[in-house]
Amino acid sequence: MSNDSPRILVMGVGNILYTDEGLGVRLVEHLEARYDFSEQVTLFDGGTLGMRLMGPIMECDLLIVLDAVLGGDEPGAIYRLTGDDLRKSLAFKNSMHQTDLVDTLIFCQLAGHCPEAVIIGMEPFDYETMHPEISPLAQERLPLMAEVALKEIAAHGGSFTPKSA
Template identity: 55%
Template sequence: MKKVLVLGVGNIICKDEGLGVHAVKELMNEYDFPNNVELMDGGTLGVSLMGKLTDCDLLIVVDAVLGGHEPGSVYHLINNDLRKSKAFRDSMHQTDLVDTLLLCELAGKRPECIVIGMEPYNWQDLGSELSPKIKERLPLLKQMIIEELNTQKIKVVKR
């Protein structure tokens, strides 16, 4: 059975930068997941996540994405589009996830990676609350994560 890690990343004290962490924490409270699926608050851990990444077959990163669209727009990214995710570019994260995935590859175990993200409204100011627009659109982001799991033939149960 494929091991899946749903990883919420971002800095929760920089408003919408932490939207991935907020989404994953809400999913943890709202759904039951099969044993092969782990949800994790990855925060800004960067390269220290390498052990978790090499232990999974599929990595679903949930993050703020700078894609140039209206705040609240949702994204499903693979391959070269990964760099639109804040975790895959120079940001407040310790190191970007592309570098961490390259280290996983050098170690002989790089997971398949998908980013499900949302265009932030305010990621530059300090504050632990999401902006109203992003908070309103967070259910759509969570639904995309559930749909991706369903696409992977992983069934989750709403509590």
């Protein structure tokens, strides 16, 4: 890997016990099952790890968070968020995640390295029902969300190839 290639961390977050709150984790599983990624791209199931995510976050140059996003649009809507809009992501609200991801990024900055952050998210259909599977709507829209995530990876110099069946 050349030294000028940004290190990209693709992190799915959410609580997989609450339907669509787990869709970020399910998207990481979807991507891992279907693609091989270049060495500067790391996929990571962040679950609800909170402050324990600091290590992996501090080792990357770009953080792509995959999560459920409350953006006010129709369920299934796909979002790309940066800057102040990050707080629409469930990981950036003190939801069922152990720690607000904004706090984790602030601690990373205080510790000396805070990467650029982008959220690729989907408006959830249901994130309150205790059920380990995402909703049929979220399942149907997952490949579209994956395409947006893959475009983001490619835009920052990462590459991927489909796995052979």
